[in-house]
Amino acid sequence: MDAGDGxxxxxxxxxxxxxxxxxxxxxxxxxxxxxxxxxxxSNVSEESVxxxxxxxxxxxxxxxxxxxxxxxxxxxxxxxLVEDVADPFFSLLNRSVEEEVLRRDSVLLTASSDKDxxxxxxxxLTFCARRVDGLVITLPEGGDEEYLRxxxxxxxxxxxVDRPPRVLDxxxxxxxxxxxxxxxxxxxxxxxxxxxxxxxxxPDLYTASExxxxxxxxxxxxxxxFDPELVYSSATTREPVDExxxxxxxxxxxxxxxxxxNNRTSINVISALRIHKTSLAIVGFDDFELADVVVPGITVVxxxxxxxxxxxxxxxxxRLDGNVSxxxxxxxxxxxxxxxxxxxxxxxxxxxx
Amino acid sequence: MDAGDGxxxxxxxxxxxxxxxxxxxxxxxxxxxxxxxxxxxSNVSEESVxxxxxxxxxxxxxxxxxxxxxxxxxxxxxxxLVEDVADPFFSLLNRSVEEEVLRRDSVLLTASSDKDxxxxxxxxLTFCARRVDGLVITLPEGGDEEYLRxxxxxxxxxxxVDRPPRVLDxxxxxxxxxxxxxxxxxxxxxxxxxxxxxxxxxPDLYTASExxxxxxxxxxxxxxxFDPELVYSSATTREPVDExxxxxxxxxxxxxxxxxxNNRTSINVISALRIHKTSLAIVGFDDFELADVVVPGITVVxxxxxxxxxxxxxxxxxRLDGNVSxxxxxxxxxxxxxxxxxxxxxxxxxxxx
DNA sequence: TTGAAAGCGCTAACAC
DNA sequence: GTGTTAGCGCTTTCAA
Numbered sequence: 001m002d003a004g005d006g007x008x009x010x011x012x013x014x015x016x017x018x019x020x021x022x023x024x025x026x027x028x029x030x031x032x033x034x035x036x037x038x039x040x041x042s043n044v045s046e047e048s049v050x051x052x053x054x055x056x057x058x059x060x061x062x063x064x065x066x067x068x069x070x071x072x073x074x075x076x077x078x079x080x081l082v083e084d085v086a087d088p089f090f091s092l093l094n095r096s097v098e099e100e101v102l103r104r105d106s107v108l109l110t111a112s113s114d115k116d117x118x119x120x121x122x123x124x125l126t127f128c129a130r131r132v133d134g135l136v137i138t139l140p141e142g143g144d145e146e147y148l149r150x151x152x153x154x155x156x157x158x159x160x161v162d163r164p165p166r167v168l169d170x171x172x173x174x175x176x177x178x179x180x181x182x183x184x185x186x187x188x189x190x191x192x193x194x195x196x197x198x199x200x201x202x203p204d205l206y207t208a209s210e211x212x213x214x215x216x217x218x219x220x221x222x223x224x225x226f227d228p229e230l231v232y233s234s235a236t237t238r239e240p241v242d243e244x245x246x247x248x249x250x251x252x253x254x255x256x257x258x259x260x261x262n263n264r265t266s267i268n269v270i271s272a273l274r275i276h277k278t279s280l281a282i283v284g285f286d287d288f289e290l291a292d293v294v295v296p297g298i299t300v301v302x303x304x305x306x307x308x309x310x311x312x313x314x315x316x317x318x319r320l321d322g323n324v325s326x327x328x329x330x331x332x333x334x335x336x337x338x339x340x341x342x343x344x345x346x347x348x349x350x351x352x353x
Numbered sequence: 354m355d356a357g358d359g360x361x362x363x364x365x366x367x368x369x370x371x372x373x374x375x376x377x378x379x380x381x382x383x384x385x386x387x388x389x390x391x392x393x394x395s396n397v398s399e400e401s402v403x404x405x406x407x408x409x410x411x412x413x414x415x416x417x418x419x420x421x422x423x424x425x426x427x428x429x430x431x432x433x434l435v436e437d438v439a440d441p442f443f444s445l446l447n448r449s450v451e452e453e454v455l456r457r458d459s460v461l462l463t464a465s466s467d468k469d470x471x472x473x474x475x476x477x478l479t480f481c482a483r484r485v486d487g488l489v490i491t492l493p494e495g496g497d498e499e500y501l502r503x504x505x506x507x508x509x510x511x512x513x514v515d516r517p518p519r520v521l522d523x524x525x526x527x528x529x530x531x532x533x534x535x536x537x538x539x540x541x542x543x544x545x546x547x548x549x550x551x552x553x554x555x556p557d558l559y560t561a562s563e564x565x566x567x568x569x570x571x572x573x574x575x576x577x578x579f580d581p582e583l584v585y586s587s588a589t590t591r592e593p594v595d596e597x598x599x600x601x602x603x604x605x606x607x608x609x610x611x612x613x614x615n616n617r618t619s620i621n622v623i624s625a626l627r628i629h630k631t632s633l634a635i636v637g638f639d640d641f642e643l644a645d646v647v648v649p650g651i652t653v654v655x656x657x658x659x660x661x662x663x664x665x666x667x668x669x670x671x672r673l674d675g676n677v678s679x680x681x682x683x684x685x686x687x688x689x690x691x692x693x694x695x696x697x698x699x700x701x702x703x704x705x706x
Numbered sequence: 707t708t709g710a711a712a713g714c715g716c717t718a719a720c721a722c
Numbered sequence: 723g724t725g726t727t728a729g730c731g732c733t734t735t736c737a738a
Contacts, residue, residue, distance in 0.1 A: 020732065024709095044708085064732070065483050067733090070731080071714050073714075075419065110438075155370070423715080423729095424717045
């Protein structure tokens with residue numbers, strides 16, 4: 001068979017890529033040699049390299065990585081499952097995970113659970129069926145995590161992000177939600193506030209419940225009694241809070257400050273305050289774009305999703321590289337960013353009433 | 354060989370998944386039968402199904418989709434390349450593409466070009482090597498798109514998003530940047546403004562240049578002369594604009610309104626106005642969270658990234674399903690969202706000076 | 707340095 | 723119905 005024959009063969013199968021066999025035929029060498037050239041092995045003669053490269057160029061050959069992986073066993077791919085890739089927090093996490101994946105010349109499979117345990121399960125098992133080398137996952141509340149054990153046993157490395165595992169023995173990197181909330185609320189207390197409202201997500205969410213705990217920690221430390229009337233948990237983060245805030249404002253002993261448990265809620269609180277034409281001191285959990293554009297700027301307890309992704313990938317790759325030390329959970333510190341809204345003193349708020 | 358033997362075999366290879374061969378051995382059937390059961394074919398006896406399922410359960414078997422795809426040819430995967438998965442626009446696009454991919458039981462590979470043509474090229478070729486069924490791409494400016502032709506010829510379907518192809522004959526879905534900008538600027542003109550500043554991205558970016566054209570279109574229609582002194586293009590979207598805005602404000606004939614060419618720039622303009630303690634009418638291109646929380650709310654020309662993703666995937670899957678009609682470019686309309694900042698009349702602005 | 711050949715895990719065609 | 727087998731495209735011995 002000569003070169004022309006090989007070329008014809010590839011052309012005969014439209015929409016079908018040239019294979020190493022095709023390249024070998026066109027170059028007049030064996031497939032082993034083609035493989036060596038493609039993988040840059042040194043033990044190939046100059047002429048063979050030239051012939052093979054010419055054939056590759058001519059046929060538009062591109063190695064089929066799927067076939068390669070079937071043979072070698074490693075897929076050079078990582079699966080990432082978060083709540084929602086469009087959420088600012090997770091999209092930043094996504095990006096930083098991507099950077100680490102890129103550094104290892106792998107690819108990243110991504111999916112959003114949409115807080116649905118069943119959807120999460122389906123996506124994770126799909127990733128496992130694709131034999132990803134490792135998994136970075138934020139598991140939604142309410143699901144069973146037991147099904148992951150089989151995958152773990154089968155040798156799929158995984159690291160949990162944003163939420164700790166409940167029963168599994170896996171690495172995790174989470175944010176110090178409780179400590180961060182405590183710091184934020186203590187900051188408000190430092191400005192004289194004693195009636196501090198707390199708006200959060202559904203308390204069955206891990207992060208929300210931790211932040212509420214931190215809120216209570218700060219009150220307790222300051223000797224301020226906890227008043228359930230001042231706590232409101234939205235069913236969804238999109239829900240406006242002007243109604244519950246109005247109720248608190250109309251009470252005998254209204255709040256002079258509010259702690260918002262997440263960035264969406266911070267925005268809802270700002271809108272609600274606007275509606276009620278009132279101003280209160282505000283500290284929000286999680287930073288957001290424009291937090292410094294509204295007046296006053298919003299003081300926040302900031303998380304660092306990029307660091308979370310970077311650290312999670314570091315842990316994951318260590319496992320992939322053979323580390324078998326006991327699993328650990330890394331708790332990332334938060335950072336208080338002072339912008340004005342959290343430094344409105346109790347006296348100033350009362351004077352404006 | 355009996356069942357026990359098969360189990361031992363799988364156990365003998367730790368970190369290595371059980372294969373259909375293992376399952377077949379344990380279940381005491383042939384691999385063909387296992388394959389039929391796994392794929393839910395009907396022509397299998399009750400007993401075989403039960404035996405196979407028991408073995409699958411026992412071994413923790415999960416089909417290797419990589420091997421399956423090598424055999425069947427379809428990878429059930431889509432590659433998405435955008436500028437930055439953490440950008441609000443692209444993260445929304447990402448999410449809507451994901452939804453469509455999920456509906457087809459495929460997986461999504463994602464990557465960010467970071468506006469680097471070389472990185473884009475690398476990622477795209479990686480996706481092609483993985484034999485993705487289709488590609489959704491936002492190609493960065495300044496790169497050659499010629500290398501995609503080989504992939505196109507090899508049968509990889511692709512659709513461009515947010516930017517049209519320059520030389521390739523491929524489907525695309527883009528936003529009516531020019532028309533949207535024209536509408537936004539005409540809106541300002543309708544409120545009496547004749548001196549309208551224009552702040553944008555680097556004009557060598559497709560979207561920025563289109564929006565500047567739309568800005569000029571609107572001026573021309575109203576018979577307002579174009580004044581280059583009123584146009585400022587930032588080198589980066591993070592660059593503050595208080596300096597150039599200050600220059601315009603200090604001129605003989607200062608602007609009474611500004612058109613901001615993208616959401617980050619809108620924010621920069623708001624900050625700059627704050628610094629100069631001035632208020633001008635503002636219309637921004639692209640909506641953003643909190644646009645309705647600042648006072649006044651920011652009137653914007655909104656895009657619909659979710660629709661873009663949905664439509665792009667619709668086009669892509671039509672191609673994958675065999676559609677060979679001529680390639681087309683769909684131009685998505687924009688929507689003007691009125692919130693207050695764009696309805697500040699020229700008279701009101703001048704009166705406040 | 708090189709070609710031939712086995713085999714990764716799966717599907718599908720074929721024979722029984 | 724079911725077992726056997728060829729082969730998807732690749733890597734990797736093994737001889738030569």
